[in-house]
Amino acid sequence: MSSSGPGRTWPLVGRAAELDDLDELLATTAGGQGVTVLLEGEAGVGKSSLVDALRGSARLLDVQLSTARASSMRPWPFALLSDALMQTSSRTALELELAALLDTLYALPVVPADEIARAGAMFADLLRSRGATRPWALVLEDVHESDTASLEVLHGLAHEGALHHALVILTMRPVPYRPELAAVVAAWTRAGARHLELRPLSGRATVELAEHLVGGDIGPSLRGTLATTGGNPRFVADVVRTARSTGALVTVDGVHDTTGSEWLLPLDELVRRRLEYLGNDVLLLLGQASVLGTSFVMSDLALLAREPVADCWRTLRHGLAAGVVRARGDRLVFGHDLVRAALYNGLDPDERRALHAQAAVALRQAGAPAQIVSSHLERAR
Ligand SMILES: Nc1ncnc2c1ncn2[C@@H]1O[C@H](COP(=O)(O)OP(=O)(O)OP(=O)(O)O)[C@@H](O)[C@H]1O
Ligand SMILES: [Mg+2]
Structure with missing residues (x-):
């Protein structure tokens, strides 16, 4: 090649x-x-x-x-x-x-x-x-x-x-x-x-691209991270390059795979840099949304952000246009879980705990199941 x-x-x-x-x-x-x-x-x-x-x-x-x-x-x-x-x-x-x-x-x-x-x-x-x-x-x-x-x-x-x-x-x-x-x-x-x-690559093409980049078959751990790229070839290249440059990419019996999780930190940083073009307001709101999970309901985010729903839509329309989040009725879904994780991990730990506490209140109020509410309460500690 x-x-x-x-x-x-x-x-x-x-x-x-x-x-x-x-x-x-x-x-x-x-x-x-x-x-x-x-x-x-x-x-x-x-x-x-x-x-x-x-x-x-x-x-x-x-x-x-x-x-x-x-x-x-x-x-x-x-x-x-x-x-x-x-x-x-x-x-x-x-x-x-x-x-x-x-x-x-x-x-x-x-x-x-x-x-x-x-x-x-x-x-x-x-x-x-x-x-x-x-x-x-x-x-x-x-x-x-x-x-x-x-x-x-x-x-x-x-x-x-x-x-x-x-x-x-x-x-x-x-x-x-x-x-x-x-x-x-x-x-x-x-x-x-x-x-x-131009749409993101299919799951199969994503793996094929990664295989080209590493020069051979890839293992389950790397596949798992690739699945979070949403088929975006730049993110695929970022994943492979970061794994390689941090020494996390190893070859066992001809299969290339990643070990450990330390390399995900520089990957998160790189992904956050890639998102800077979206501007602070959008990134701030998306960061708050990342606490709610891969998909979330806009009214829950509005409670968390303490903003009217209409204002949240107005801000997030840029994230929607950019494909970072996709709308499914009232629900929004992160297009790349890699991005959600990078935003989540980029939150200040105190702020993240406070957001989980607010999420627990917002979700309880909205009638979410007790175990979801308690999982937020746990992460609020
Ligand atoms: N179909 C593909 N097969 C292999 N590699 C690809 C493919 N598409 C993109 N890439 C690689 O992904 C990266 C990003 O691609 P590219 O620069 O073409 O994206 P772009 O849409 O032009 O991005 P931007 O919006 O920043 O201009 C590059 O490293 C490129 O080589
Ligand atoms: Mg280009």
Whole structure:
């Protein structure tokens, strides 16, 4: 098994159907038709890996591939589109003119709106004309972090329908929510863009990925931890990497398995770092929810958090969008028990005991069975 990049296994596990879909769309583009794809999925689910895997097919089909990744560290106007479109060595007259305009704009302390509009119109022209000589694919990654000017260009173009001879793929996490991005998604949806929601890996693919990463069969203890990843490949990689780096991964009779539980501490810390993008309010409430267990009822959490139910929903909607919790009627379920455990173990011990005491009261009041109430009381000591 060869590897392409740190932590990346190759070929992709469990994504044959999605890759086939994208390959087919690429072939459609090579045939002249334009297609836009909105590829959405929770953090670490494998969006970048999937679009990376298109490189080979693009080469085979002689489709030119332009890619760029948005970053909130690069918020200046057109950062995303410049990265994607302005890196060619031989430039057309339009590209030269646009490059000169951008140089002037970036030298200004404040960029006037009409100049932004002029550059935006030129980027739109560039996007329209790129496919004139040869089909191409444009992959814009992490558009939830895109600069606003690039989003405006994409928004404007949506009114014209798919770009000719182009497969355009926008990848995004559902969180953070940005109204400018929501407008782009709505406009492209009206223009017939395809939505591809990348779901977590199946249980079988999760184990297969872990086996690739450790290089052989895996044992029951490691399987148990993998079952808490909810099929998120980044968490699978985190589990294996942490087990290995802490020396908890051992091989007996050709089977790789973990020993002890000390390695779960650094794993918890890593998982908590992965969740930071959700913001403090969401994490605080999810931490409180973690005391109630893998699944919980919103009104119980509201009692525990001493907040109205509606406020809890409002806060947790980001956790829901991010796939950290899933709604099942009035009940919410953690999508990855690994995350619940990491949040629970991250609570200050005094606070955790106090939360268990409150949970006992809230659950008794809500008519929960005596043994559930007493299990909370025990952990409140
Ligand atoms: N199907 C897969 N098979 C093997 N490894 C995978 C697969 N999907 C993702 N990975 C691995 O999981 C990790 C996270 O994947 P990736 O970066 O593609 O996720 P993402 O959805 O782009 O995340 P983000 O929301 O942070 O951009 C990487 O180490 C990647 O190599
Ligand atoms: Mg990514």
